[in-house]
Amino acid sequence: MGFKIPRGTQDILPGKVELWQYIEEKARELCKRYNYLEIRTPIFEQTELFQRGVGDTTDIVQKEMYTFEDRGGRSLTLRPEGTASTVRSYVENKMFGQPEQPVKLYYIGPMFRYERPQSGRMRQFVQFGVEALGSNDPAVDAEVIALAMDFYKELGLKSLKLYINSLGDKESREAHRQALIEHFKPRIGEFCSDCQNRLDKNPLRILDCKKDRDHELMQNAPSILDYLNEESEAFFNKVKQNLDTMGIDYVVDDRLVRGLDYYNHTAFEIMSEAEGFGAITTLSGGGRYNGLVEEIGGPATPGIGFALSIERLIMALEAEQVTLPFETGIDCYLVSMGDAAKQKATGLLYELRKAEITADTDYLDRKLKTQFKAADRLDAKYVAILGENELDNNVINVKDMEKGEQQEVPIDEFIDYMKQKTREA
Structure with missing residues (x-):
C-alpha cells in the first residue's frame, strides 16, 4: 500500500x-x-x-x-x-x-x-x-x-x-451590539444555527455570515459608523x-x-x-x-x-500573470572524464563552493554527452570540462552556455576565473 x-x-x-x-x-x-x-x-x-x-x-x-x-x-x-x-x-x-x-x-x-x-x-x-x-x-x-x-x-x-x-x-461596540440584537431578534429564526447562537454572544459576527448574507435584514442592519x-x-x-x-x-x-x-x-x-x-x-x-x-x-x-x-x-x-524574477540554475557544472580527472574535479568543486559559487557535478559516471544534458537541465551558466588531456596540460575548458564561447583556463587560475565571471553576471 x-x-x-x-x-x-x-x-x-x-x-x-x-x-x-x-x-x-x-x-x-x-x-x-x-x-x-x-x-x-x-x-x-x-x-x-x-x-x-x-x-x-x-x-x-x-x-x-x-x-x-x-x-x-x-x-x-x-x-x-x-x-x-x-x-x-x-x-x-x-x-x-x-x-x-x-x-x-x-x-x-x-x-x-x-x-x-x-x-x-x-x-x-x-x-x-x-x-x-x-x-x-x-x-x-x-x-x-x-x-x-x-x-x-x-x-x-x-x-x-x-x-x-x-x-x-468598547462603548461604541456595546451600543452597536444592542442595536444589532434588537434588529435581528424578532426574525432570528430565519437565520442559520450559527447566527442564532451568536445573537446574544456576539451579534456583530452575524454580519460576517456567508450563508445568510443575502437576507434582507443583512442589507439594512444598523451600521457601526452610526454608533461611534x-x-x-x-x-x-x-x-x-x-x-x-x-x-x-x-x-x-x-x-x-x-x-x-x-x-x-x-x-x-x-x-x-x-x-x-x-x-x-x-x-x-x-x-x-x-x-x-x-x-x-x-x-x-x-x-x-x-x-x-x-x-x-x-x-x-x-x-495577473506576474512573473517574479527569482534566480534558478547554478553557476557552474563540472564535467570530468577519467578517474584522475574525476578526483581532481572533486577538489575543484569543493573550492568553487567555498568561493560561494553554486556548482555541481556528475555522480553516475555518465558519458560526456549525457553530462552536458544534465548541465542543461540544471540551467548551468558555465560548464567546466576536465579530461585526461586537460589534466596532462594543467588546464580546464570553461564554456559559457549562453554565448557558446569556450575558454581554456589554467587549472590553478580556474577558481579566480570563475569568481570574476560570476561577479560580472
Whole structure:
C-alpha cells in the first residue's frame, strides 16, 4: 500500500519552492525597512490560548481547530493563526517592559485549520503577518496597512482594493451590539444555527455570515459608523487622514467586521480584483485588537496587525500573470572524464563552493554527452570540462552556455576565473 499526502496539504517541490523563497525574502526585506523584527513561536499551543485569544464564537474555534490531548492529558492545538501566539510570547517574555515601544514583530510560518480544501484554502497553509504592540497612535494603524499594501505592490500586483472600517471602542461596540440584537431578534429564526447562537454572544459576527448574507435584514442592519462615539470617530478619521497623506486609496465598508472576536477600532481587508482570481477575493486582513493582551494575561496594551496567506498571494500573481524574477540554475557544472580527472574535479568543486559559487557535478559516471544534458537541465551558466588531456596540460575548458564561447583556463587560475565571471553576471 502506498502513502498519499493528507487532504488539504501540499508538497512544494524544487522548481516551485524558489518562488516561495523569493516571496518570503521579499517579506523579510520589507519588514526590515519598516523596522519589524522576526518572531518564531511553537506550532502548537495550549488550546485555551486560542479559545480566549481568537474567541469562542468564531468559526475557527468552533469548527476548524486541530486539537489533541498529549500524553500528560493537556489539551493542545495546532496554531490556526499567528496573533494569539505572538501576543502570548509578548506577555510571557515581558516585551512590554522593553524600552523601545511599540514592539513591532513579524512571522512567517505554517498554520492549521480544518476546513473544506479549495483553491487557495488549505488545511495547512503559510501565513505572513505583522503585529505592532504598545501604541494607540492611529499612525501605527496606517503604517501596518501601508506595509501590507507595499508587500503586494512590490511583488507586482496591481488589481488591489483596500477596504477599511471602524469597529469602535468598547462603548461604541456595546451600543452597536444592542442595536444589532434588537434588529435581528424578532426574525432570528430565519437565520442559520450559527447566527442564532451568536445573537446574544456576539451579534456583530452575524454580519460576517456567508450563508445568510443575502437576507434582507443583512442589507439594512444598523451600521457601526452610526454608533461611534466622539473618540472612536476621531480615531478613525485620523487613520484615514494618514492613509490620505501616504496616497493610499481605500473604500470605507461599514459591513467589514473580520472573523475574529478580538478586533476593535480599525479593521481592514485587501481584495484582489483580478479577473479569474476566484469567488473569494480576500487576500489579507487585519485590524486593531486593544484588550487582547489583557485577555491573555498581560497588562493593558494596545495592538494592531494583519496576516496574509502565501497560497492566496500566489493565486493572485498567477491571475495577473506576474512573473517574479527569482534566480534558478547554478553557476557552474563540472564535467570530468577519467578517474584522475574525476578526483581532481572533486577538489575543484569543493573550492568553487567555498568561493560561494553554486556548482555541481556528475555522480553516475555518465558519458560526456549525457553530462552536458544534465548541465542543461540544471540551467548551468558555465560548464567546466576536465579530461585526461586537460589534466596532462594543467588546464580546464570553461564554456559559457549562453554565448557558446569556450575558454581554456589554467587549472590553478580556474577558481579566480570563475569568481570574476560570476561577479560580472
